[in-house]
Amino acid sequence: MLSVDVILAVCLGYVVLLFAIAFVVDRRSRQGPIQWLQSPVIYTLSISVYCTSWTFYGAVGSAARNGLEFAAIYLGPTLVFVGWWWLLRKLVRIAKEHRVTSIADLISSRYGKSPSLAVIVTLIAVTAATPYIALQLQSLTRSYQVIAGDADGYTTALWIAAGLALFTILFGTRNLDANERHHGVVAAIALEAIVKLLALLAVGIFAVWGVAGGLADVFADVSMDAIRGSGDLFGPRWAALMFLSATAIICLPRQFQVTVVENTEERHLGTASWLFPLYLLGMSLFIMPIAIVGLKVLPSGANPDLFVLTLPLWAEQDELAMFAFLGGFSSATSMVIVAAIAVSTMVSNHIVMPLVLRVLSFGKSMRGDVRGLLLISRRVSIAAILGLGFLYFRLSGGSDALAAIGLIAFTGVAQFLPSLLGGIFWRGATRLGALAGLIVGALLWAYTLFLPSFGGEFILSATVLAEGPWGIAVLRPQALFGLAGMDPLVHAVVWSVGMNALVFVTVSSLTNPDALERLQASLFVNVYRTVDDGASLEATYTVETEDIYVLAQQILDRDHAARLFEEMAAAQNALHGMPRVTDAVIARLERELAGSIGAASAHALVTRITGTQSVGMTELIDIASETQQLIETSRQLTEKSAELERTAQQLREVNERLRALDTQKDEFLSQVSHELRTPMTSIRSFSEILIDDENITADERIQFTTIIHEESRRLTRLLDEILNLSRLESGTADIPLAPVALNEAIDGALDSVTGMTRAGNITVNVSRAPGDVRVHANDDRLRQALINILANAVKYNTAPSPMIELRAVVEGDRAWVDVIDNGGGVSREEASTIFDKFARGARATADQGAGLGLAISRAIMQAMNGDLRVEFAGDGTSFFRLELTRIPGAAE
Amino acid sequence: MTRRTPSAPGENARKAHDRSLALTLAGIVFLMPPVAAVFLVEGTLAGIPLPLAAVFAVWIFLVAGAYLLRPALQAAHDLENPTSRAPDDD
Structure with a gap:
């Protein structure tokens, strides 16, 4: 000893x-x-x-x-x-x-x-x-x-x-x-x-x-x-x-x-x-x-x-x-x-x-x-x-x-395993999941192994161990939920670690990590993917050039990627083929990618390529494809958005026009009422006199009846004109077009107004079109328009020696008839509104027509694929121009 | 210290990882039930009961495998972490 x-x-x-x-x-x-x-x-x-x-x-x-x-x-x-x-x-x-x-x-x-x-x-x-x-x-x-x-x-x-x-x-x-x-x-x-x-x-x-x-x-x-x-x-x-x-x-x-x-x-x-x-x-x-x-x-x-x-x-x-x-x-x-x-x-x-x-x-x-x-x-x-x-x-x-005792301790610390492994391999693991798993695991460990190890002398009595708490057999610590006949250690491991892992995964899948957890999860799970000090040498890149080329193609377009890699190869004095993967190449690639997907994403992608872990290229290319799809979706959205914007603009314009038309309609109705009211008032007044006054003389009766007759004709004329204009504007007026000899139409119109010109002592000069010019028109309607313009030139001409000039001009497939008078013309302000319904020029007096003549004439001209507008000569004087489509091939 | 320069470092590293995984899985398969139960037979090997001899044989196989894989795995590690390369323990 x-x-x-x-x-x-x-x-x-x-x-x-x-x-x-x-x-x-x-x-x-x-x-x-x-x-x-x-x-x-x-x-x-x-x-x-x-x-x-x-x-x-x-x-x-x-x-x-x-x-x-x-x-x-x-x-x-x-x-x-x-x-x-x-x-x-x-x-x-x-x-x-x-x-x-x-x-x-x-x-x-x-x-x-x-x-x-x-x-x-x-x-x-x-x-x-x-x-x-x-x-x-x-x-x-x-x-x-x-x-x-x-x-x-x-x-x-x-x-x-x-x-x-x-x-x-x-x-x-x-x-x-x-x-x-x-x-x-x-x-x-x-x-x-x-x-x-x-x-x-x-x-x-x-x-x-x-x-x-x-x-x-x-x-x-x-x-x-x-x-x-x-x-x-x-x-x-x-x-x-x-x-x-x-x-x-x-x-x-x-x-x-x-x-x-x-x-x-x-x-x-x-x-x-x-x-x-x-x-x-x-x-x-x-x-x-x-x-x-x-x-x-x-x-x-x-x-x-x-x-x-x-x-x-x-x-x-x-x-x-x-x-x-x-x-x-x-x-x-x-x-x-x-x-x-x-x-x-x-x-x-x-x-x-x-x-x-x-x-x-x-x-x-x-x-x-x-x-x-x-x-x-x-x-x-x-x-x-x-x-x-x-x-x-x-x-x-x-x-x-x-x-x-050793095995009790082992089972105790085994409760860390789900949170530890989940934490470093699974990004979805959350704090609440880990917390719940650990608590459940630790409680089950204490209940099924740690406390029973005292043999009924600490917290859990021998009776509880044998029969369960309050005699509930399914809660027996070493035969929990009836899992009997098992080695106590195996029983405890199955319940504590098993439930710990289950609760950890379940709660993690049901909860969301906060921002810091997300960041830490990413840093822990992807710990190999971070480049710590930028001291990477060329030899450290395990990624192949072909792989990053595929990546570049996913994000940049094909030509761009090809050009980029050619340039980089040239910079390395490589006559043909791909550049070697170097820091410069990676940095350049990152810059190029940043242009397409933003600096942060580009950095993340490139860091993953250059990360010291063997690179999961498939995964990387998946990301790139996703990015590409996102870019494509984004582009389509932008296009859709632009289209919507255009449509909205068109709708706004249509709405504006509708509003304007609505206003015009209101004005028109108001003017029509006014125009109808004037003759109606006088018809009613004179009729009442004729009915009520028995003492009027025969001369007076004739005079009054004549006024009523005149006013009725005026009313009828007005209604005819409104109807006419309405048909013309809605396109329902039937105006068949045929070749019309322009000079004949001009002569016909002049004949119609001869009475008026003579009465007004007006000189008319005519400059006809050279040769037999034919235009696409309706003979009657063209004459109507011409007569209307000529009649206006006669009616509103207050010059001392009134004169009207009629000039036919032909140019290419167009033909014009200009009606010029020396009556003062139309001002530039009036020119913009003179063709509106019920518009009267400055020279018109109150009883000179309803103001529909010009509107009707222009509607007629437009129905014949022509136009009627006010033109201004070099000296500022204005004239009316009737434009028509000339039929080619006719002799000049 | 002479380091054999592999012709394709990335490929060799991958192979080393795969072999390390295969070795670990072999250990798990042979040492865990149900496969481990095949060692439960009567008889001796050089005077040692068969179950004991078999468990120790697998153990020695794992140690030897890990020893043989170490250079390739450390080369893979050095390839990925050039700054941590230390010449003293090779």
Whole structure:
């Protein structure tokens, strides 16, 4: 038996060595990076903090009870590391890009930097870590009791907890590294990793070749049942253990700390991908032989959880026992130190500091105090977590099966998995989804596994465990909703992780992320696609020129893209073919694309091309096609909009015209009423006189009757004219067109007004068209129009020696007849309104017609495809011009 | 340190990713039920019970596979992250 003094001296020496290494490395690392410390081997050794005293002592215990099942705990992490490229690399990249300090920080940051999520994750982590730390204290105490004889377990545990707290506070909170890296601690746990591996291998080799006679001897009479154990090997429990261990290697706060946060180089993961599984293989190699040999040679009541220590002691190999004790000590202390650092960082950052800052935020300058506060908060948190672990150990009185406690912790932290994986691979995952999933998962974990682990002594009584709360059988914690007959661990994993994932996905799909969540989701999911410093070299572009050419064609038009790429090739002095993908080419492409789809979209597209991840060209081209479709849709919309605008304009114009016509109609009606009223008034007046006055003379009677007759004729004429005009304007007047000899029409019209011209003593000069000019017209109507114009020229001519000139002009396929008089003409103002109905010229007197003559004449001319208008000569005098279509071919 | 320059770096990187995925999937298939249950047979291999030998054989295969894939994956990683290239651990 080793003397207590020797044991204490060796332990103290070992602890001093650890302190010294941590101290030297910490001090040295402040002067600059330490080359050997940043090697992938040290990184891998630090990850082996996964192998706690649960592995060192507990794996043998598990092998003795359940055969090969223990291997599942190491095969899960092996698979995660072998497949490092797919998950670990992304986690490490995200942690670096976003300066993540813990798993709570990562989950909170991903979901819009949510404080509530950080608190939930931290609380789950503390709840899961407390029994796990208690487990380490317990195994340290038990192993000490075994090797040093019976000592007071609780006193020993208290001293161990205090010592661990001191080490963790000293080296875990020496400085506040922005990345939460602890070089001294990493160096110390790397040494511990080597010690525990060598110690376990040494005990294994001793068991196989020192106690037994080689491997064949060890397994000589081992039955299949010993390999199978009491459990169902390779059944649901095996699958659950593989799943839990694979999850734990990422989600355990201490594993996240060493694998993700303490990682200095992403490429170290490559070495760890085979070296860490190899380390686990080394740790597991002799577990079965030690268990089998221990069961064979040690007394039947011996605790299999301590075979690693009791086997050398049984064989009186004190030095080996001491080494094994140091191995167990290393496993436990390294776990406690890293777990305390990781969990205290979470507690301090996400629970203590927000509370402290809120309390102290009244008018105090916080800047100088924050660092000090943060350090104090970390140190208090470390002490509190170790204190909690000690308290749990003290209250639980120590469970006999180490493995059970470890698996409870694994299932607890497995609740982070849906939010973590969803967060880094699924953009649709939302904060509310993560929150709901975590809460449901944690509650089910507590109800189905954590609380029942107290065996009916904490919160859930034995009765509740056996019969369900209030005797409701379907709510039995270990047979929830009737899911009975299952291994309790599998039952708990199915309910807690299964429901967690289901609730997470369902709530995420039903809720919308806010702006910050969207941004973070994009940054996390697409972490490889960001170009961090623009220092990309030409060789870094894995994208082919042809691919970006296709992209360019999708957005620019074909010719434009072709021209652009020719120019870029020419700029690179490439005589033919495509340009090489260089920074300049990418920058130029971005500028060109920006012209089509905007700078932001162009930058996003081009960043995705140049992103360091292998580019999903199909995806990229999909985006481009979508953009192209959007541009096309936008163009069509613009065209439609312009068309609508044009139609609206036309409608506005039509409306204007309708309004004008409406006004004209009103004016017309008003004028017609006025024109009709005048003769009607006189007809009525004279009729009344004739009826009422019996004393009127025969002469008077004749005079009155003549007036009535004249007025009636005037009325009839007026109504005829209105009717005539109405027909002409509506196009219902039947005016058949035929070739008409222009000169004959002029002569006919002149003959009709001969009486008037003679009476007015008016000189008429006629300048006929040369030859037999024929026009497209209706002979009678043309004469009517001509007579009307000539009659006006006669009626309104007040010159002393009145004169009318009639001039026929032929030009091309047009023929004109100009009617010029010296009666004063029409002013330019009158010219615009003189053809309106009831318009009278300035020269007209009140009884000279109704003002419909010109309107009718113009309507006639227009009905014959001609026109009637007022023209002005060079000297400002005006004349009427009747325009007609000449029939070609007629002799001139 | 001599680095073999692949003729088509992008293609080689893709192959490395695919092989890494294949190796991981092989590990999952052979170590998880129902396939893993085929190892549950009586008998020994070099004195070691067959289930134990088989599990450790798959384990060694995974370690060896990861070791052999590491150079190609790290080359792929370096190709994508030229600034992080470190010569000390090759």
